[in-house]
Amino acid sequence: MTPAARARARRGEGERLREELVDATEQLIEELGDADAVSIRAICDAVGVSPPSVYLHFADKDQLLFAVCARVFSRLDDVMNRAAATAGDDPVEALRRRGQAYVRYGLEHPENYRLLFMAKPSGPPEHLDQVHMPGSVAFVHLQEAVQACVDCGAFRPDVDAYMAAVAIWTGVHGVTSLLISIPDFPWPERDALVANICANQVRALSV
Amino acid sequence: MTPAARARARRGEGERLREELVDATEQLIEELGDADAVSIRAICDAVGVSPPSVYLHFADKDQLLFAVCARVFSRLDDVMNRAAATAGDDPVEALRRRGQAYVRYGLEHPENYRLLFMAKPSGPPEHLDQVHMPGSVAFVHLQEAVQACVDCGAFRPDVDAYMAAVAIWTGVHGVTSLLISIPDFPWPERDALVANICANQVRALSV
DNA sequence: TGTACATCAGTGAACGCGCGTTCACTGATGTAC
DNA sequence: TGTACATCAGTGAACGCGCGTTCACTGATGTAC
Numbered sequence: 001m002t003p004a005a006r007a008r009a010r011r012g013e014g015e016r017l018r019e020e021l022v023d024a025t026e027q028l029i030e031e032l033g034d035a036d037a038v039s040i041r042a043i044c045d046a047v048g049v050s051p052p053s054v055y056l057h058f059a060d061k062d063q064l065l066f067a068v069c070a071r072v073f074s075r076l077d078d079v080m081n082r083a084a085a086t087a088g089d090d091p092v093e094a095l096r097r098r099g100q101a102y103v104r105y106g107l108e109h110p111e112n113y114r115l116l117f118m119a120k121p122s123g124p125p126e127h128l129d130q131v132h133m134p135g136s137v138a139f140v141h142l143q144e145a146v147q148a149c150v151d152c153g154a155f156r157p158d159v160d161a162y163m164a165a166v167a168i169w170t171g172v173h174g175v176t177s178l179l180i181s182i183p184d185f186p187w188p189e190r191d192a193l194v195a196n197i198c199a200n201q202v203r204a205l206s207v
Numbered sequence: 208m209t210p211a212a213r214a215r216a217r218r219g220e221g222e223r224l225r226e227e228l229v230d231a232t233e234q235l236i237e238e239l240g241d242a243d244a245v246s247i248r249a250i251c252d253a254v255g256v257s258p259p260s261v262y263l264h265f266a267d268k269d270q271l272l273f274a275v276c277a278r279v280f281s282r283l284d285d286v287m288n289r290a291a292a293t294a295g296d297d298p299v300e301a302l303r304r305r306g307q308a309y310v311r312y313g314l315e316h317p318e319n320y321r322l323l324f325m326a327k328p329s330g331p332p333e334h335l336d337q338v339h340m341p342g343s344v345a346f347v348h349l350q351e352a353v354q355a356c357v358d359c360g361a362f363r364p365d366v367d368a369y370m371a372a373v374a375i376w377t378g379v380h381g382v383t384s385l386l387i388s389i390p391d392f393p394w395p396e397r398d399a400l401v402a403n404i405c406a407n408q409v410r411a412l413s414v
Numbered sequence: 415t416g417t418a419c420a421t422c423a424g425t426g427a428a429c430g431c432g433c434g435t436t437c438a439c440t441g442a443t444g445t446a447c
Numbered sequence: 448t449g450t451a452c453a454t455c456a457g458t459g460a461a462c463g464c465g466c467g468t469t470c471a472c473t474g475a476t477g478t479a480c
Contacts, residue, residue: 204406
């Protein structure tokens with residue numbers, strides 16, 4: 001990889017490099033197909049900077065990867081919200097689209113998905129509380145979407161939105177992660193499988 | 208780790224070391240909590256042998272890990288079959304126990320579970336066909352268990368056992384793998400969560 | 415307007431480390447004659 | 448029964464490699480006076 005030409009940031013604009021590093025890392029993870037294979041050196045080559053400059057912005061490599069996680073979580077939340085918004089005022093359809101968008105995003109960015117949900121757990125940088133963990137927002141949105149289905153009478157009134165949201169999350173994660181991890185299994189056609197799983201989830205919660 | 212004293216195998220018993228290496232690897236994966244952290248040197252220390260002796264039995268490290276996979280798959284199949292056998296002649300209960308045994312085994316051996324289902328796919332050693340892949344047998348047993356539920360009239364007659372088995376697998380995998388990967392999430396009580404998910408699966412397929 | 419100086423955004427070279435793997439070798443064990 | 452020899456189950460030392468990180472340094476840029 002030939003180093004990109006990069007002009008040094010002007011005074012006060014040092015933070016620009018931080019964003020460029022996160023960008024490059026997110027992209028390299030997909031390109032190299034393995035977050036472990038993404039080295040500090042490769043990231044710096046891609047940005048056009050020398051390895052030590054990473055440490056101007058991140059205490060260590062883990063914190064750079066954590067920044068990537070935060071960004072990917074926020075993208076994932078975005079695509080789910082946008083998908084849900086296309087469902088008109090049908091909460092069940094919105095929930096279904098939310099789930100399908102989750103799976104689609106995971107399959108389109110398998111290595112970043114792996115970083116979020118399949119990697120070894122590594123502690124967050126600070127004593128970050130649960131509420132501010134990246135990913136919490138997306139889960140809250142899911143929980144609200146389930147509650148909307150209960151409120152409109154489509155789901156049984158005894159459905160606990162929290163428990164159901166957890167169950168749905170594990171459901172969509174299951175198919176996404178196995179498709180990523182075991183691509184050689186003789187899977188049924190993907191869209192049919194995902195539709196089937198989402199339908200099962202809805203069926204199990206419906207009145 | 209101080210090298211275990213180990214007597215050299217007698218003539219014709221060289222294969223013994225192979226088994227000892229697989230044993231030690233499976234165990235070290237759980238002990239160190241990370242399959243990537245298990246080095247050839249650590250394995251050989253545990254067995255009481257020098258690193259080059261691995262290459263008497265395995266072409267490279269990947270093939271040693273593949274042998275561990277095959278063993279763990281077979282254990283997993285065992286515990287599911289035994290769990291199913293405790294259900295008397297109720298196929299639905301047998302299926303439920305099969306699923307719960309799967310989750311339980313995964314949570315009891317998280318790092319070996321990770322090796323089977325959450326690691327980067329790495330090609331099998333030979334041109335192993337699908338039928339002889341480790342893990343295929345366990346899936347066939349699951350599929351048969353689903354079919355039994357259809358045959359006894361508990362599941363809808365239009366349920367496709369293959370598609371349903373895939374869906375169930377992704378379901379139990381979802382909860383198992385997320386509990387392993389994201390232990391810090393505010394999970395509901397484990398048994399209740401697993402029971403809920405299994406119940407949902409059954410509910411979605413029942414008449 | 416000129417200039418000394420502090421600050422900022424980086425760099426070049428090297429550090430120690432652990433890894434998978436290879437090479438030439440050893441010493442005990444069984445076997446042929 | 449003795450002995451030369453082939454085979455087997457390993458070993459000791461080293462290989463090259465890439466990694467995350469650190470250290471002392473640089474050169475452009477803005478600022479105070």
